[in-house]
Amino acid sequence: MSAPTERDQGNLRGRDRISSNLLVLFLMVFSLIAVAALSAMLVGSALRSDRQYLDETQRRLLATLESGGLSGLTVAVQESGATLVPAAHPVGIALWRVIGDRRTLLAETWPGLGMALTDDQGNATSPEGQASLNGRRLSLRWIDTTTATQDWRTPYRDVALAIAQPRPTDQIRKTRGILILIWGITLLFLAALVYLSLDHRRRHAAGLDAISDRLDRFAAGETDLRMPADPRTPELRRLHARLDHVMDQLDKLMGGLRHISAHMAHELNSPLQKIRGGLSRVSRASTDEDRQIAINEIETVLDVTRLRLQNLMQLFRLNAGEVATLDDPVDLSDLTESVIEDLESIVNDQDRRCELRLQPGIVVAGNRPLLELMITNLLTNIGKYAPPGSEVCVALTAENDTFRLEVSNTGSCFPPVVRDRAFRRFVRGTDGREATSAGLGLSLIAAIVDAHDFHASLPASDTKAIVEITGACAAPAGGPGAVARVSS
Structure with a gap:
């Protein structure tokens, strides 16, 4: 199997970066969606709460009008509307008597509220939904008493009612504070996530570069070199340990090969000298018997040398795990x-x-x-x-x-x-x-x-x-x- 090329290694690193980037992007998008959904829930809850307060105030106003008549409602509003407004909730009430096209203010819970909603002739100046009082924005609702009281025993077509609450309400302000806190924490989390991701990628790349540098130096001949004791990222510790083990084995093997080369050169020197001497004796032999004796000696030296080489090769096959079966x-x-x-x-x-x-x-x-x-x-x-x-x-x-x-x-x-x-x-x-x-x-x-x-x-x-x-x-x-x- 061929070694991976630089292009293959680049592709692998690219896929690793894409995978890590997608993971970080997924976490960021998921966090933003979750916080946005939570924000929508909190805002929706606050708006529903405000509408419920207005609905409850309207219900109490109409109930008081039905039970106490216009005079009873006027007294209740003049008493600051304590019995008409849900507890601890700022809601303003204004009550008018309508005669023809003219409105006469009967009572109000906030000073100046009636005048803010009508002109000098008593005509309504603020449309449904919004108004202002002393520079403060209000959320306004006009109550249609004609329609609301048409089925009563005594319908009230000459009464005008308006209820208002500050914009934003206390509930909205509390929700806004909670949302600011939530979004602040989320943005800090996302910033920390991006920083840690970039820092981890930088340290991981630096760790891989250090490994590559050590391997290059090891391949160049520094066989006593090992991986750094403290890797840049925890994920590289196991790789460092495995590489150290492999480098130890390679160092021992290369040392053994160097030893073998020197040793076998020495060991083969003696048989070669003996063979050379034997060939010299063969050439100088005067009889066939002397010539055969010299040839036999050469064959003996060759057999011994061959056995040594066979043993050496078998030893390295065993150490390399090349034996087919052992059972x-x-x-x-x-x-x-x-x-x-x-x-x-x-x-x-x-x-x-x-x-x-x-x-x-x-x-x-x-x-x-x-x-x-x-x-x-x-x-x-x-x-x-x-x-x-x-x-x-x-x-x-x-x-x-x-x-x-x-x-x-x-x-x-x-x-x-x-x-x-x-x-x-x-x-x-x-x-x-x-x-x-x-x-x-x-x-x-x-x-x-x-x-x-x-x-x-x-x-x-x-x-x-x-x-x-x-x-x-x-x-x-x-x-x-x-x-x-x-x-x-």
Whole structure:
């Protein structure tokens, strides 16, 4: 899969910005719609309340007129309309007697209200809906007494009534104050939202730029570089942690590759010198027998070098997770015996005495070629490092669904400093035969063991070199007995 281009990355960043912008815009529009709807509800409620006050005042006026007549209504209005106006609500009342085309003011609750609504001849000067008194605007309603009293026993066609209230009313002023507060808070919220969104975008972009800069420097060779400890935004913390982990792994891998390059250059130098010397001996050989001996030596060097390279490649395939399957049933008892038979000449070389103790029918889940390579490397190490005349023991047992494979030899042991690092790459023994090994045997074994979720260890011993591998059995062992074979 190809890496994303700058255009692809720009498109991704553009979509991210569009998504965040749409979210912020949605919140702003939703907030404005919600506040506008709330404002309309509050204003509507205030206007309905004012109309209800006027309706209630009109109802009381007509009720007083019906029960007390014009004189009773006049007295009630002259008493400031206390019984006519709902409590704590400023409503002005003006009452006239209509004779022909002329109106005579009988009573008013606010001084000057009657004169503000009529001229000198008593004619109405203020239309329905609005008026003014002493520079103050009023909301005015004329009551049609002719229509309202036409069904009464005594209709009143010669009475004129007007009720007024200040504009704006107390209820409207309170509502206006509430709306100013609500809109102020909303605008502050929207301003804060826009600021935080822009600031977050700026810090997020700065954080991504910092990551990009670190990655560029890492790619340029600063492999010890890591992400900033304090990311610009909390959302980048997890990304920083993951990138740090990846950079750690890449740093280790690149370090290993550098080590391998230098090490393999050194390791291949000796075989190449041997091959060159062998070719020189072939060219100088005077007999066919001497020539064949030199050719055989060259072939041996090539086989050893090829094995080292194969082990190295297999080790890196394991570390890269390239193994296809690790869950096939493998008869470890049969596999161990088969490998020992193939390598019997190596194990029994130099007067060594080999003892084989195998419990039959031990089956594990794994990859047969890898397990064969593991056992082969164990026995090859015996051939390299077990002293002449030593006793070699290969034991495979199972107990409680756990197998135990132990390979040991007398005459040598692993010093504590070697036991602590023996399973690392390119670590060799300390018996003076370093030049015959690339230090891959135990590290390859450890990689195979780890891939199968087994456990490898070097038990401490002053008389033996012991390598022990344990793990889970895939099926119960075939029997508790052991097949023992001693060869010398």
